[in-house]
Every structure is written in structure tokens, then in C-alpha cells.
Amino acid sequence: RKEVEQDPGPFNVPEGATVAFNCTYSNSASQSFFWYRQDCRKEPKLLMSVYSSGNEDGRFTAQLNRASQYISLLIRDSKLSDSATYLCVVIFRGGNKLTFGTGTQLKVEL
Amino acid sequence: GAGVSQTPSNKVTEKGKYVELRCDPISGHTALYWYRQSLGQGPEFLIYFQGTGAADDSGLPNDRFFAVRPEGSVSTLKIQRTERGDSAMYLCASSASPGNKGGYTFGSGTRLTVV
Numbered sequence: 113r114k115e116v117e118q119d120p121g122p123f124n125v126p127e128g129a130t131v132a133f134n135c136t137y138s139n140s141a142s143q144s145f146f147w148y149r150q151d152c153r154k155e156p157k158l159l160m161s162v163y164s165s166g167n168e169d170g171r172f173t174a175q176l177n178r179a180s181q182y183i184s185l186l187i188r189d190s191k192l193s194d195s196a197t198y199l200c201v202v203i204f205r206g207g208n209k210l211t212f213g214t215g216t217q218l219k220v221e222l
Numbered sequence: 223g224a225g226v227s228q229t230p231s232n233k234v235t236e237k238g239k240y241v242e243l244r245c246d247p248i249s250g251h252t253a254l255y256w257y258r259q260s261l262g263q264g265p266e267f268l269i270y271f272q273g274t275g276a277a278d279d280s281g282l283p284n285d286r287f288f289a290v291r292p293e294g295s296v297s298t299l300k301i302q303r304t305e306r307g308d309s310a311m312y313l314c315a316s317s318a319s320p321g322n323k324g325g326y327t328f329g330s331g332t333r334l335t336v337v
Contacts, residue, residue: 153333155313155330156265156328199264208270208317209255209270210255210267210326214262215263
């Protein structure tokens, strides 16, 4: 079993839709959580950190459920420019390397 | 520099050849990471440097892979006797301090193709 698991998609949604991505992690001793965005043939870039209380950045909302070892990302009013791969990332306790999920591909269409 | 620089951006090599991939991190960043990303997969950890030393090399797939960072700045990933399965995007990231939340900056990668 992979340490960080995501549904690879693709998720094809119309512009303006709300879409949610889920991620599970296997190691309960995990300390930090992030969502990264990766455009085709580009490097990953930090989208947002994920906090236990949940956090929001504009149209993006991230949630963390430590008991279920589950992370989510919600995108509201999706734009064409949101089309990308969204990577769930975990740092395990005592370490500092980023452990990535497979990524979920999102395609926003007219 | 302003960002993490990786060279070359693309490298095509023949099976069995030796290649070197270079990473120039953000100035002052003590932590440097190498990742490998195959098509349709997330980046997979290879090795982490803190300063000049390799603090964690548990992700190196076999002894054909080696990396150095002799002066604590630029790092070189070296692959001997390349195989077609080594074809991937090789990404480098740097951070001001280990575990720095969200403070990892990636370079644009080197796309390696072994033919």
C-alpha cells in the first residue's frame, strides 16, 4: 500500500462547478500536510498547507481528519485555469522530506 | 539565484551511458532534495542533503545512482550504466530549513530519456 493515496482521475468538470479531491495517508505519525499543484510538464508548486482546523484560501478549502488519516481539497467555482494535477503531500513525524501521492488530474471544460 | 536552477532541462542518452544532472539551489538554503517523477506518478524521494552530507539516501533505487553536494550548495545527481527504466523527470528542491512548512521550492526539472 502506498503511503499517500489519491484517486488519479481525471476529473472532468464544467466551468463553475465545485469539485472535491480526497487523499488518505497510511502513517498515523504524520506531522504536516499540503496540497501542491502541478501543471503539465512543470514542477510542483505549493497550493496550500492543510491545518487541523481546516483552512480556506479564496476558492480553495482544505480539510484534515487525523483520526481517519484523510485530507481533502475543495475547489469552488472552478476556472479553466484550475486544470492541473493536484498532489497530496505529507511530511511524516521526525522527518522533513515530502511524500507525494500519485496526484489527481483535473480538467475544467467550457 | 532567485529560484532553483536545474541543468540540463532535457537529456537524451543511450542505454549504458553515464549522466550527470545538476541542481543549483536557492542561495542560503541548507536542505536539498532530489526526486524522480515518472509519467502519471507523483514525485518519488531519492535523497536529501543537509549541508554537504547526505542525511537520507533511502530513496536511491540502486548503486547506479549517486549524488554529491561537496560545498553545501550545488548538487549533482550521477547515474551510471543508464537503463531505459531510468527515463523520468528528475526534480530538485531546496528549503531554508528541514521541515520548514511549505518552504520547499522545486526547480523545473531535468527530463531524462534513455534510448
